Amino acid sequence: MSMQGPLATSRSATGIPTGRLAVWWLLASEIFIFGGLIACYILYRLNNPWWGGEAVFTKVPAGAFNTFVLLTSSLFIVLAHDAAEKKDFDRAFKFIWYTIGGGLVFLLVKYYEYSSKLFTDDPELLKTPLTNTYWSFYYTATGLHALHVIGGMVIMALISFDLRKGFNPHRVELIGLYWHFVDIVWIFLFPLLYIAK
Amino acid sequence: MAGAHAHPNYVKIWVLLLVLLVVSIIGPELGIPWLTLLTAFGIALVKTYYVAAYFMHLNFEKKYVWFLLLISTVLLGVFFFGVAGDVMKADGQNWQDCISNNTCAEQQRYVDGQLR
Numbered sequence: 023m024s025m026q027g028p029l030a031t032s033r034s035a036t037g038i039p040t041g042r043l044a045v046w047w048l049l050a051s052e053i054f055i056f057g058g059l060i061a062c063y064i065l066y067r068l069n070n071p072w073w074g075g076e077a078v079f080t081k082v083p084a085g086a087f088n089t090f091v092l093l094t095s096s097l098f099i100v101l102a103h104d105a106a107e108k109k110d111f112d113r114a115f116k117f118i119w120y121t122i123g124g125g126l127v128f129l130l131v132k133y134y135e136y137s138s139k140l141f142t143d144d145p146e147l148l149k150t151p152l153t154n155t156y157w158s159f160y161y162t163a164t165g166l167h168a169l170h171v172i173g174g175m176v177i178m179a180l181i182s183f184d185l186r187k188g189f190n191p192h193r194v195e196l197i198g199l200y201w202h203f204v205d206i207v208w209i210f211l212f213p214l215l216y217i218a219k
Numbered sequence: 220m221a222g223a224h225a226h227p228n229y230v231k232i233w234v235l236l237l238v239l240l241v242v243s244i245i246g247p248e249l250g251i252p253w254l255t256l257l258t259a260f261g262i263a264l265v266k267t268y269y270v271a272a273y274f275m276h277l278n279f280e281k282k283y284v285w286f287l288l289l290i291s292t293v294l295l296g297v298f299f300f301g302v303a304g305d306v307m308k309a310d311g312q313n314w315q316d317c318i319s320n321n322t323c324a325e326q327q328r329y330v331d332g333q334l335r
Contacts, residue, residue, distance in 0.1 A: 036281075038284070051291075053288065053292055054291060065299070069306065089240055094233065096270060155325070199275055202274045206266075209263050209267055210263050213243060
């Protein structure tokens with residue numbers, strides 16, 4: 023890894039470093055991915071009032087706890103960014119791993135929720151992606167979101183060790199922007215899938 | 220970084236987000252439809268604003284990034300309303316509307332929203 027870092031870290035033709043601009047573009051495209059899914063869900067939900075009867079099978083406390091976990095991990099990554107700006111790389115490293123820990127807790131809760139629906143002997147509680155369109159949406163939206171959480175955790179782990187040596191500290195901000203977006207997606211999935219009965 | 224700017228108090232923003240989370244859970248429990256919409260979805264928009272403006276530093280970012288994100292959202296709205304006419308209005312002779320006449324197989328499992 024070069025001490026100077028890639029060209030994207032210093033070039034700024036648009037007033038924003040190219041790397042950060044690229045992340046904003048990525049997030050703009052992600053708006054279509056998750057936004058399209060959520061828009062379709064809302065349209066179908068309005069046409070299918072009986073979906074409220076399926077939503078009672080989601081666990082509000084688990085969804086609320088996961089919202090708390092993601093909001094807290096968002097705080098950790100912005101504190102990591104703050105520390106990286108101040109060149110306190112050990113502190114930034116620590117907060118990145120706290121964020122990864124938050125992602126792990128989120129996934130464990132998700133696993134608990136999934137397993138309670140997929141691996142049950144009670145036919146009333148058994149909910150698979152093929153049960154009906156509500157559960158197809160549920161597993162597609164939360165599964166795609168969980169994949170984004172995993173991707174963010176892997177990238178954070180990869181950049182953390184370079185960061186500890188003082189290399190490429192700007193990457194903390196870039197992965198932070200992505201992580202906050204993943205948090206925002208969950209902020210919408212929680213009321214849509216868990217609260218609206 | 221997003222230019223030289225005074226950093227907000229991140230912990231205060233986080234506490235505010237947690238308060239909003241509690242309100243968004245308690246509000247729908249009261250069972251009032253307009254309050255559910257306001258607390259569940261209205262507060263989701265407020266939470267999004269705080270995360271974007273302060274954690275993502277959009278308030279300190281070049282203004283065109285707001286436009287970049289808003290244009291994406293507006294185009295998504297065009298998609299939403301563009302297809303809503305087809306999805307929501309179930310008249311016509313060339314397709315069967317099992318939703319409005321309540322004959323979809325998966326609807327048969329429910330009576331008045333309750334599982335049979």
